[in-house]
Amino acid sequence: MASRKRHTTVEPFALEHTNIVTGDDEGRTLHDMTIVIDESGRISDVMPSPQIAVPQGYHRIDASGKFVASGLINMHVHLFADGKPIDPRQATPRGQALLAGLVRTPVGRAYIRKKAISGLDTLLNSGVTTIRTVGDVGYTVVGLRDKIAAGKLLGPRVFASGPMLASPGGHGAPLVALECKDEEAARRNAEANIDHGVNAIKIAATGGITDSQVAGEAGSPQMDVASMRTICDAAHACGLIVAAHAQSPEGVMNALTAGVDTIEHGSELTDEMIALFHENPNSLHGYSSLIPTLSAGMSINAFPREVTGITEIQYENSKPVAEGMLEGARQAHMNGIRVGVGTDTGMTFVTQYATWRELYLLTHYAGFTAAEAFYAATRVNAEILGIGGETGSIEVGKCADLLVLDADPTQNLRTLAAPKLVVAAGRPVWRPSVKRFDDIDRRLDERL
Ligand SMILES: [Zn+2]
Secondary structure, three states: OOOOOOOOOOOOEEEEEEEEEOOOOOOOEEEEEEEEEOOOOEEEEEEEHHHOOOOOOOEEEEOOOOEEEEOEEEEEEOOOOOOOOOOHHHHOHHHHHHHHHHOOOHHHHHHHHHHHHHHHHHHHHOOEEEEEEOOOOOOHHHHHHHHHHOOOOOOOEEEOOOOEEEOOOOOOOOOOEEEOOOHHHHHHHHHHHHHOOOOOEEEEOEEOOOOOOOOOOEOOEOOOHHHHHHHHHHHHHOOOOEEEEEOOHHHHHHHHHHOOOEEEEOOOOOHHHHHHHHOOOOOOOOOOEEEOOHHHHHHHHHOOHHHHOOOHHHHHHHHHHHHHHHHHHHHHHHOOOOEOOOOOOOOOOOOOOOHHHHHHHHHHHOOOOHHHHHHHHHHHHHHHHOOOOOOOOOOOOOEOOEEEEOOOOOOOHHHHHOOOEEEEOOEEEEOOOOOOOHHHHHHHHHHO
16 A cells, blocks of 8 residues: 555666765765666666666666766645745634635635645656655545556655544644544544545644644644554554654654654654654554654744744744754754654745755754765655655665756755756656745745
8 A cells, every 4th residue: 555556657768877876874976877767667777887788779868977866755745835924814713614615615626636736746846756745635635646656647656644633623623634532533534534545644743833823832732642542553554654743742752652653843852752763662663753844843933923924823832843843853863763854845935846955954953964864855764654665765676766966965955956857756857847936945045
């Protein structure tokens, strides 16, 4: 279920005389290499150029002077918005209820679908070849995931969560979350998502910033441990990992205890939590990982309210959350916890095309080297998703999820902002380009 086989064929080709970014945490690079991609979209050969024979009939692309790296993976994506400031009126309970009704109309559905397709296209063109959504409006993304896997739509490989699971009136409800009033409802809702074909599950363990209405709501524990445990059991039984939105020490501890596989955003960590990240008996793979999403936490906090449009309460709530998130990321790095990369796209100032900024923030504020940040966004993310054998590095047998770059990203992360060629499962996107929001980019460049 976790990885769907692609049944379509692609035009085979080779990238010749290029530098390969191995993507290990030391940032090793190989020179004058050739990569061969066969008609199944997989890497069939990787060798020093003088030793390789490209099969007859394959397109040969001279990539000398370029750097070929594995495509990025973004673990925290929302496809219902594009990163322009969210109107706080839409995030009130009244606004959410109104929108929840609208998105169920034919026009609303069409809008959500169009938005999702545009987001997928932008992510791919920005060099992201795998995503996990963690809170969708309905199940539109599940359908798009299958279209991509069948070769009918060009896009990144998708792990789709469908709606989040939250406590009544909790974070994301009712627009992007199903409400679980007790353990039984939690089980039913988890199973409903699984029946709709999701291949990721997301829980709101605590309140969030975007829809907070009172001081202290962001990070305040919402779903109880027993309900979260029930959801984890249902998901793990199907081989699915569970993500939990958790923005306070108490919330993180609750979610880890329940057996959640990835903590989204995070907070300051205690020794007990650090130990649970390393070894979590209730998780799917025996450990849990942290996905800090500094892009969302730091962006909303770095600008005056007039710029982001958030309310006074949301601004106040964002401060301790952003500080905790940053501290948690630093501690995780220092203590050897698996840290994955996700940005929380769709939130205010988190566009669909700036995954590279998260890598930059990890290096600038959380102690990562550029090589470590790149490693986190590729190999570590693939491992967390359980697809380490499919993608995350350039190796024979893996899917050809590749970026052709002007520079070595482990030396210069910014080169990731403008890939020259993106290849997703062997399908090339020639001259990738995205529609940028120049004012947002300029502000982020200035402040972060
Ligand atoms: Zn999110």
